Amino acid sequence: MKLTTARVLWVAVAAGALGLLASHAFDSGWLWRTEPGQQALQTVVNATAPKPPPGVTPAKVGDPMPKIALPGPDGKTVDLASYRGRPLLINVWASWCGPCIKEMPELDRFAREQGADGVQVIGLALDTVEGVNDFLAKVPVQYPILLDTPGPADSSVWLGNAKGVLPYTVLVGADGRILKQKIGPFVEGEITGWAGKH
Numbered sequence: 001m002k003l004t005t006a007r008v009l010w011v012a013v014a015a016g017a018l019g020l021l022a023s024h025a026f027d028s029g030w031l032w033r034t035e036p037g038q039q040a041l042q043t044v045v046n047a048t049a050p051k052p053p054p055g056v057t058p059a060k061v062g063d064p065m066p067k068i069a070l071p072g073p074d075g076k077t078v079d080l081a082s083y084r085g086r087p088l089l090i091n092v093w094a095s096w097c098g099p100c101i102k103e104m105p106e107l108d109r110f111a112r113e114q115g116a117d118g119v120q121v122i123g124l125a126l127d128t129v130e131g132v133n134d135f136l137a138k139v140p141v142q143y144p145i146l147l148d149t150p151g152p153a154d155s156s157v158w159l160g161n162a163k164g165v166l167p168y169t170v171l172v173g174a175d176g177r178i179l180k181q182k183i184g185p186f187v188e189g190e191i192t193g194w195a196g197k198h
Contacts, residue, residue, distance in 0.1 A: 049162035
């Protein structure tokens with residue numbers, strides 16, 4: 001095939017345009033706020049994650065939610081299975097995680113809008129009791145907070161976060177199956193569309 005100057009220029013312009021589009025999609029973050037973008041990101045993160053310990057199987061979309069029972073800051077243990085029958089949004093965070101802290105007012109707004117039959121929001125802190133209590137004294141939220149110790153077999157890993165990226169959010173349907181997994185923070189207004197009606 002003979003390459004003409006016009007064809008070479010056209011290919012160069014097309015490649016440049018695709019490069020600019022890809023750069024904008026990744027830099028602005030809008031690609032990560034789409035379901036295909038999140039699936040691609042999850043695939044990349046999982047491919048580079050350390051192998052989980054024996055017996056630990058990180059959940060995927062469509063899997064049943066793993067059995068998780070954790071204490072709150074008050075020391076009382078809560079079994080996440082007790083929320084079965086309504087959708088459950090589990091947001092994994094830590095008091096030292098800047099993006100986690102930034103999205104908490106948005107999560108709190110969403111939780112307050114849900115009422116008794118809507119999506120139940122749970123904050124799962126990979127943190128110390130002292131760190132969580134100090135943080136919640138300054139930035140209180142209306143939804144329940146549970147605590148776990150970060151590590152290769154923590155609840156976040158069981159929920160599909162094999163690399164331990166924060167923040168990390170999982171949406172569980174009323175039937176107890178994982179509907180969505182999200183790496184990274186929510187921007188203002190995003191959570192309502194992401195959690196939707198289930």
